[in-house]
Amino acid sequence: MTGISKNLIKKSYTSWRHGQLHCRGIYPSDPVKPPVVCLHMSPKSGQSYHEILPYISDRQRVVIAPDYPGHGESSLPPADPHVTIEDFSESIWNVIDDLIGDQPVHLIGHHTGSMVSVELTTQQSHRVISLINIAAPLFSDEELAEFCAMFAPIPIDEKGNRFRIMWERIMFHRGPGMTLQMCADSMAENLRAGDYYEWGHEAAFAYAKDYISNLSEIEKPVLVMNINDDTYEHTKRIDPILKNGKRIDYPHWGHGFLSAFPEDVASEIKRFHTKIEQQD
Secondary structure (H helix, E strand, C coil): CCCCCHHHCEEEEEEECCEEEEEEEECCCCCCCCCEEEECCCCCCHHHHCCCHHHHHCCCCCEEEECCCCCCCCCCCCCCCCCCHHHHHHHHHHHHHHHCCCCCEEEEEECHHHHHHHHHHHHCHHHEEEEEEECCCCCCHHHHHHHHHHCCCCCCCCCCHHHHHHHHHHHHCECCCCCHHHHHHHHHHHHCCHHHCCHHHHHHHHHHHHHHHHHCCCCCCEEEEEECCCCHHHHCCCHHHCCCEEEEEECCCCECHHHHCHHHHHHHHHHHHHHHHHHC
16 A cells, blocks of 8 residues: 555553553544554553554544553553453543544454453443454463463563563564564563563453453454464354354464554455445
């Protein structure tokens, strides 16, 4: 797509009960299509969508990518009570109210973002047009326990084990087209919250059963984009849960695909959105 520029992205802050919330966004002067809200995985931020935002917007719609509390450039919430997916969702509605208003929105969620998108819809279904979940994992109790153990916070030490393990995991899960610079950017996002970097994962795992229960009740159109990452097989189980949705597998994409193939991924997203909007 010729002429698309990341210079269109504007950064802004809005308020929440536990401080400020940071957001990237594109705001065309005369949008003609409904807004899109992009929800990131943990422990990342809206930076994950930086490359793809202009392609999703296509100068026709407002697109925003907020940072959850304690992620990216948003303020850290208090340690007690522990932050939850419900808290993340409440904060995102604050951002939407401030930057978009009361227009109905499309939601795109990646991993933790999938759970946030479902909770947003559970909280205010009338304000949601559709959901795209990039991964919709259905875990057994044993698998969930394994993920909780794997993503438990690693104590900081003089040998730098936390950082070594972080980097090893990024390299192990590195998807096609994910450059070393993209890997370094991913690593940098991990480090922003210091010792609290796993709060997002912990919130997601605590919500895992509610995610399945709430998703099964959603009547809005749902597209599950199942990319070839660490939840690829778990997401294949989601079909019976979907009331008004479908799963499409993308075995040629993995971690980093939003940055590596932004135009191709945006084409898939826009195809889904256009079909829904034409039906309306």
